Amino acid sequence: MKQEFAVIGLGRFGGSICQELSREGMQVLAIDNDEEKVNEFKNIASHAVIADSTDEAALKEIGIKNIDHVIVAIGENIQASILTAVILTDLDIKRITVKAQNDYHEKILNKIGIDEVVHPERDMGKRIAHHIFSNNIMDYIELSDDHSIVEVKAGRKMAGKTLVDLDIRANYGCNIVAIRQGEEINVSPRADEVLKDEDILIVIGADKDISRFEKHLVIDN
Ligand code: ATP
Secondary structure (H helix, E strand, C coil), X not given: CCCEEEEECCCHHHHHHHHHHHHXXXXXXXXXXXXXXXHHHCCCCCXXXXXXXXXXXXXXXXXXXXXXXXXXXXXXXXXXXXXXXXXXXXXXXXXXXXXXXXXXXXXXXXXXXXXXXXXXXXXXXXXXXXXXXXXXXXXXXXXXCCEEEXXXXXXXXXXXXXXXXXXXXXXXXXXXXXXXXXXXEECCCCCCCEXXXXXXEEEEEEHHHHHHHHHHHHCCC
16 A cells, blocks of 8 residues: 655645655645645645644544654744654654754654654755865765765866775775766776766765765865
């Protein structure tokens, strides 16, 4: 059976999740306590309802228990977000994702047992900061508190060299997992692959190692 989703809070973040899921053909129940927001999503989501998610009875009434994955995207009102998360946990919803507004909010959500806490503003801030840091850093994805994946342009310092020449694993402790050349992705790059200026390397490693790699081979490149 098709998975059913619910998005609580139809601000920019929740609204965008709701739109994408619907575009992919998923069943989405859009929930907000603001009538105007709900009206905006009437033609986008499968169903759109006005409800205050801090009201357990209201959530039960709209059938939240039948939903496989609930995304809580209430931002500013941290209290409402936490209370909603507690209610959803009590109702044994299979999968709950909650957007955290700040570190304190995230800590509480982790404490009450929410497995998936997302922090889009902070994560996007980090990704953009790395790109600002160097135009050759195309993307930066945090895997854990101390491991990340970066996409970097080979650039001047690496162009013309092979992976053996650079020996990134021995020198920096990170691994090149793939090389993107235009539209093509090479997921098992050969050791004698000669890099071109425009090649994009996808590198995984500990933050401290990635940082050394970036400083030596990517920045001012
Ligand atoms: P974004 O940056 O994604 O726009 P935001 O941080 O501005 O989010 P808010 O505007 O605080 O987030 O909340 C997002 C939505 O959540 C709003 O449309 C708001 O009406 C809705 N919302 C807030 N509290 C509740 C609640 N208790 N029940 C249902 N919806 C709620």
